[in-house]
Amino acid sequence: MKLSTGEKVFQVFLILFVIILCITMIYPFLHVLSISFSTPAEALRPGIHFYPKEVSFFAWKRVLTTDTVWQTMGNTVFRTVVGTVLTLVFLSLGAYPLSRKYLPHRGFYTMFIVVTMFFGGGLIPTYLLIKSLGLINSLWVYIVPGLLSTFNLLLLRNFFMGIPEELEDSAKIDGANDMRILFTIVIPLSKPVLATLALWTAVGHWNAWFDAMLYMQDQSKIVLQLFLRRLVISAEGDPMLPLPTNEQAPEMVKAAIIMFTALPILMIYPFLQRFFVKGIMVGSLKG
Structure with a gap:
C-alpha cells in the first residue's frame, strides 16, 4: 500500500x-x-x-552481605508468591459462578460486588478491621486484605463468559461436577487472562510498602520496598543498613539496592508479557 x-x-x-x-x-x-x-x-x-x-563492587558487596536485605527480600517473595497464587485461586472460584447464567440472582451479586469499586471504608476503619482480625504484625496482613480485586474479578468473569457452554454441558453429561469443570476445562482455557492477572498481582505485591508501614511493627517482617524507601529518603539510611560517609558516596549503595529490588520483577515480566494484551482484550469483550 x-x-x-x-x-x-x-x-x-x-x-x-x-x-x-x-x-x-x-x-x-x-x-x-x-x-x-x-x-x-x-x-x-x-x-x-x-x-x-x-x-x-563495593556497593553490591555491601548490599548482598547485609542480612536485613535478604530477610526483607524473603518477606517480599513470600507475599508475592503466596499472594499471587491465592488471589488467582479465589478469583477463579468467585468469577466462575458469576459467569454462569443459571446462578440465581446473578445480576444482584454482580452489582453488589461492583459497588465496592466506588465506595470504601477509609483508612481508620480499615486499620480497626485489620486489628480486630488479629493481622497486625502478621505476614498474612500483606495478603488477606487485598486477596480479591473487584476489577480483576469482573475481568475474569467476562473471560469465563466467553467460553462455549457446550464444553460444560458435555462434561456434565460425562459426570463432571462444577469444581472439576472449573479446574480441568475452564482454567486451562483461561491461561492468557490468568497470566495477565498474575502479572498485575505480582507487580502490585512486589511494589507494595504502605501496608507494611501501617500494620507491621515487627521490623523483621517488613518488606523490601519499605526498607528501600527508608534507605533512599534518609540521608543516613536505615539503621539496619547505614549508608557510607560522603567520601564513600552513599549514592552507590542506594543505586545498588534499587537495582537489587527491581531486577527480579523485571526478569519475570518478559515471560508473562506475551499473554498481556491478549488477556486484557479477550477478558473485556463481554459485559
Whole structure:
C-alpha cells in the first residue's frame, strides 16, 4: 500500500517519538546501574552515566552481605508468591459462578460486588478491621486484605463468559461436577487472562510498602520496598543498613539496592508479557 507524503511524515514523527520515549524509560535504569558499579569518585561525578568508567563492587558487596536485605527480600517473595497464587485461586472460584447464567440472582451479586469499586471504608476503619482480625504484625496482613480485586474479578468473569457452554454441558453429561469443570476445562482455557492477572498481582505485591508501614511493627517482617524507601529518603539510611560517609558516596549503595529490588520483577515480566494484551482484550469483550 502506497503511503501519501503526509502519512510518511506522520510515521517519521511517530518513530522519533517512540525512540525518545524509550530513551526516557531506559536511561534511568542505565544511570542507576552505572552508579551502583562505580567508584565513589565516579558516583559523585555530575552528568550522564551510561556505563561505569571506573568499576567498583563495593556497593553490591555491601548490599548482598547485609542480612536485613535478604530477610526483607524473603518477606517480599513470600507475599508475592503466596499472594499471587491465592488471589488467582479465589478469583477463579468467585468469577466462575458469576459467569454462569443459571446462578440465581446473578445480576444482584454482580452489582453488589461492583459497588465496592466506588465506595470504601477509609483508612481508620480499615486499620480497626485489620486489628480486630488479629493481622497486625502478621505476614498474612500483606495478603488477606487485598486477596480479591473487584476489577480483576469482573475481568475474569467476562473471560469465563466467553467460553462455549457446550464444553460444560458435555462434561456434565460425562459426570463432571462444577469444581472439576472449573479446574480441568475452564482454567486451562483461561491461561492468557490468568497470566495477565498474575502479572498485575505480582507487580502490585512486589511494589507494595504502605501496608507494611501501617500494620507491621515487627521490623523483621517488613518488606523490601519499605526498607528501600527508608534507605533512599534518609540521608543516613536505615539503621539496619547505614549508608557510607560522603567520601564513600552513599549514592552507590542506594543505586545498588534499587537495582537489587527491581531486577527480579523485571526478569519475570518478559515471560508473562506475551499473554498481556491478549488477556486484557479477550477478558473485556463481554459485559
